[in-house]
Amino acid sequence: MRNPKVAMITGYYNRGHLxxxxxxxxxxxxxxxxxxxxxxxxxQDDTADILRSYARKAIRPVKTIIHNANIGFTHGxxxxxxxxxxxxxxxxxxxxxxxxxxxxxxxxxxxxxxTIGLVGSSYVNVDETSKGRRIHSSHNSALGFADIxxxxxxxxxxxxxxxxxxxxxGGYNPLFKYSQDYDLWLRIAQISLLASRPEILYHRYIxxxxxxxxxxxxxEQAQYTVLSRRxxxxxxxxxxxxxxxxxELGVGALVPTxxxxxxxxxxxxxxRFLAWGDSAGASELSQYLSPHYTRIAYKYLSHLSNHRLxxxxxxxxxxxxxxxxxxxxx
Numbered sequence: 001m002r003n004p005k006v007a008m009i010t011g012y013y014n015r016g017h018l019x020x021x022x023x024x025x026x027x028x029x030x031x032x033x034x035x036x037x038x039x040x041x042x043x044q045d046d047t048a049d050i051l052r053s054y055a056r057k058a059i060r061p062v063k064t065i066i067h068n069a070n071i072g073f074t075h076g077x078x079x080x081x082x083x084x085x086x087x088x089x090x091x092x093x094x095x096x097x098x099x100x101x102x103x104x105x106x107x108x109x110x111x112x113x114x115t116i117g118l119v120g121s122s123y124v125n126v127d128e129t130s131k132g133r134r135i136h137s138s139h140n141s142a143l144g145f146a147d148i149x150x151x152x153x154x155x156x157x158x159x160x161x162x163x164x165x166x167x168x169x170g171g172y173n174p175l176f177k178y179s180q181d182y183d184l185w186l187r188i189a190q191i192s193l194l195a196s197r198p199e200i201l202y203h204r205y206i207x208x209x210x211x212x213x214x215x216x217x218x219x220e221q222a223q224y225t226v227l228s229r230r231x232x233x234x235x236x237x238x239x240x241x242x243x244x245x246x247x248e249l250g251v252g253a254l255v256p257t258x259x260x261x262x263x264x265x266x267x268x269x270x271x272r273f274l275a276w277g278d279s280a281g282a283s284e285l286s287q288y289l290s291p292h293y294t295r296i297a298y299k300y301l302s303h304l305s306n307h308r309l310x311x312x313x314x315x316x317x318x319x320x321x322x323x324x325x326x327x328x329x330x
Contacts, residue, residue: 003033004111006103006160007086010094011039011076015207016047018095019054026092027060031103035086039065039076074180078172081163089166091181093157095205102201106160109197116142117165117192118185120154121201127276128205138196145189149229154194156181158202165192175246178217179224186232206276215273215284222265223255257288 008026012019026036036058040048048066055062065080081089088110090103102121110119125134140153147153159181169187172180185194227246231239246254255262266288273282 003031003107004088005033005035005084005086006031006088006090006107007035007037007081007084008090008092008103009037009039009077009080010092010157011041011073011080012043012047012051012094013041013070013073014043014045014047015094016043016045016050018205018207019047019050021097022092022095023054023058023062025097025099027058027062028100029098029103030100031107034060034103035063035084036060037063037065037080037084039080040067041073041076042067042070072177074172074174074176078174081166081171087163088160089163090160091157093155093204095207096157097203097205099201099203101199103160105197105199105201109195110160110162113193115193116195117188118159118161118194119196120158120160120194121197122199123155123158123202123204124200126203126205128207130277132276135200137198139198140194140196143189143194143196145186145232148185148189148194149232152182152185152225153196154181154185155202155204157204159185161188162192173243175243176224176228177251178221179228182225183228183231186228190232215281218269218281218285219257219262219266219288220251222262222269223251223259225265226255226259226261227251229261258290263289 008029010022010026023036023038026034038051038055040051051064051066055064063083065076065083067076071079077091088107090106092098106119106121110116120138122138123136125136126132136155138153140147143153165188166184168191169184171184173183176183188194227242231242234242242254257263266285270282270285270289273279273285
């Protein structure tokens with residue numbers, strides 16, 4: 001009997017130079033019944049042309065979807081999922097790399113019990129600029145809603161989930177520009193268990209043009225994260241009201257920068273920026289802190305972190321940031 005069908009989906013916007021690394025890793029998967037889907041969200045560079053060229057010579061079929069207009073990643077992945085009849089969906093980050101056995105091992109885990117709806121794995125963060133590497137180890141055989149509310153243990157590109165669970169949870173919220181993954185995981189966790197392989201199956205490459213290392217985008221992502229947690233515990237009727245306000249007013253009106261939960265996440269994010277040597281980003285983030293003395297203290301620390309006598313502080317900051325992820329996520 002043939003294995004269940006898995007659709008492995010990735011989306012691109014202006015990252016044509018990163019296509020081969022990612023699609024080569026997708027094509028090299030040892031899992032046999034795999035559909036590869038890649039969409040281009042109206043890139044301004046040569047990404048669409050590179051995708052078409054790659055698909056023509058790929059070692060296994062690649063379904064390419066070229067958008068006529070820029071619709072954003074969330075709408076893009078919703079549309080891509082809508083084009084497949086696969087029983088399982090695997091997400092793949094643009095520019096990232098999946099090890100050859102990723103899908104095979106994740107399918108082994110998710111099929112080990114009908115109550116498991118989503119699986120991840122251990123992964124490596126790789127900074128493309130500094131070439132620094134940090135391993136994120138996972139030993140979670142089963143996670144429930146309370147666990148996911150405390151922190152998001154997954155990076156978006158590492159996950160694989162059941163299509164039935166995705167549909168039952170309501171799919172990605174098209175109103176979410178960022179943290180659309182965490183919002184979905186919280187809803188999936190209310191109807192199934194989440195689990196993770198302990199093996200390193202994914203390499204996540206940090207792009208300085210991405211959300212993780214853009215101060216402005218990081219703030220907005222954190223606002224969506226805070227909102228995700230609040231929506232997860234709301235009655236459906238109230239959630240519809242909040243969605244309507246989000247559509248009309250934007251996330252900043254629902255989670256202002258002085259929100260206590262957001263402030264805690266900003267402080268953790270500043271430490272992360274410093275840990276990776278981005279004092280400029282840390283200084284920019286500190287502008288969103290309140291009260292005034294806290295903002296000044298973090299800004300001063302961001303300037304000090306580049307001093308040659310204090311470069312060693314980064315190792316301790318990395319350790320602090322790693323521990324802080326146990327209680328917050330940004």
